[in-house]
Amino acid sequence: MKNINKMSRREILKKGTLGATGVAAATLLGSNTLAAQQENGKVFTSQITAKTAFITGGARGIGLAAAEELAKAGINIVLFDIATEDIPHVGYKLSSESDLVDAKKKIESLNVKCLAIKGDVRNIDDLKNAMQKTVDTFGSLDILVANAGVTQVGAIEEFSPQEIDVVYDINVAGIIKTTQAAAPFMKQQKSGRMVFLSSALGRMGNELFPVYASTKWAIIGFAKSAALTYGKDNIMCNVVAPGLVRTKLADNPYVLGKMMPNNPDSTFDGISETLKPGNPIPVGHLEPEDVAKAIALFTSDATNKVTGEVFDVSYGSLSRSIA
Numbered sequence: 001m002k003n004i005n006k007m008s009r010r011e012i013l014k015k016g017t018l019g020a021t022g023v024a025a026a027t028l029l030g031s032n033t034l035a036a037q038q039e040n041g042k043v044f045t046s047q048i049t050a051k052t053a054f055i056t057g058g059a060r061g062i063g064l065a066a067a068e069e070l071a072k073a074g075i076n077i078v079l080f081d082i083a084t085e086d087i088p089h090v091g092y093k094l095s096s097e098s099d100l101v102d103a104k105k106k107i108e109s110l111n112v113k114c115l116a117i118k119g120d121v122r123n124i125d126d127l128k129n130a131m132q133k134t135v136d137t138f139g140s141l142d143i144l145v146a147n148a149g150v151t152q153v154g155a156i157e158e159f160s161p162q163e164i165d166v167v168y169d170i171n172v173a174g175i176i177k178t179t180q181a182a183a184p185f186m187k188q189q190k191s192g193r194m195v196f197l198s199s200a201l202g203r204m205g206n207e208l209f210p211v212y213a214s215t216k217w218a219i220i221g222f223a224k225s226a227a228l229t230y231g232k233d234n235i236m237c238n239v240v241a242p243g244l245v246r247t248k249l250a251d252n253p254y255v256l257g258k259m260m261p262n263n264p265d266s267t268f269d270g271i272s273e274t275l276k277p278g279n280p281i282p283v284g285h286l287e288p289e290d291v292a293k294a295i296a297l298f299t300s301d302a303t304n305k306v307t308g309e310v311f312d313v314s315y316g317s318l319s320r321s322i323a
């Protein structure tokens with residue numbers, strides 16, 4: 001096999017930013033990009049990097065991990081995040097402005113360009129302005145990771161109308177608005193990748209997360225509809241459905257306290273240990289990087305002709321579900 005480090009820059013450009021064999025190639029080409037940048041001490045980033053990814057909820061967690069994974073493949077990144085810790089009717093803190101600034105620095109340290117944009121997926125103008133800025137700055141919008149989301153825990157009758165509204169406005173209407181804002185650019189380009197974040201709870205019922213679970217089912221229905229709509233424009237629309245992931249969405253006092261009400265000292269690792277024995281592989285949770293690799297797969301050449309699919313990244317727990 002040809003040594004990738006010995007590939008000429010012309011070959012790299014011809015091949016594009018992602019190679020032919022999915023994540024492994026993407027990662028390999030990422031390091032190759034760095035090698036090329038270091039060639040003769042010159043920086044070639046702008047010549048090599050032809051692609052741009054727009055990631056909602058990119059200031060931390062799965063969104064930031066996806067940004068890092070794609071940046072390693074030489075892809076320029078736009079991090080779009082509400083960057084406001086406290087919003088009404090959400091029981092835990094979202095990202096702060098400094099989280100978003102730190103995330104941008106992290107991405108830039110990977111030798112790609114990064115825009116950090118504060119905005120709310122509930123606001124179509126925020127999204128349209130941010131996408132326009134993306135294309136004005138980088139020339140294209142190739143990858144959308146519709147990832148921003150919030151969770152809620154409790155029994156069905158506990159939720160106030162405002163709590164129901166906020167999770168639907170962000171998780172469902174927010175994803176639809178994000179798609180509406182991105183699609184015109186991708187249609188014009190006649191290419192694009194949209195990756196939607198659902199959840200293992202979008203594949204089954206759950207009495208502790210009934211409202212959240214229903215939003216995650218809705219995302220799959222919408223993503224499949226987007227796949228039908230945009231296939232003719234060469235835009236692939238797929239879903240990643242993770243199990244429990246170590247992020248601040250799950251690892252916070254509000255969620256942990258509701259998941260284990262009889263244990264005031266409940267921790268994320270404690271819940272992970274409790275879940276482990278019930279899973280086919282002895283894993284109770286994922287790290288954000290595990291999910292990022294699946295997201296990257298749906299942006300790679302390996303999935304050129306794959307659309308409307310759901311990728312369960314759930315340590316085998318979905319093996320018990322119907323197909």
Ligand SMILES: NC(=O)c1ccc[n+]([C@@H]2O[C@H](COP(=O)([O-])OP(=O)(O)OC[C@H]3O[C@@H](n4cnc5c(N)ncnc54)[C@H](O)[C@@H]3O)[C@@H](O)[C@H]2O)c1
Nearest residue numbers: 057061062082094095120121148149199244245247248249
């Ligand atoms: N953590 C898990 O266990 C888990 C499991 C399955 C699916 N998911 C899904 O993955 C996605 C990312 O979750 P995470 O675990 O990284 O959560 P997280 O809370 O760590 O990150 C979510 C990010 O979205 C941002 N955000 C929230 N509302 C927003 C809005 N209205 N507009 C713009 N940005 C907004 C937050 O500020 C935060 O930076 C979500 O859709 C979530 O439902 C998470």
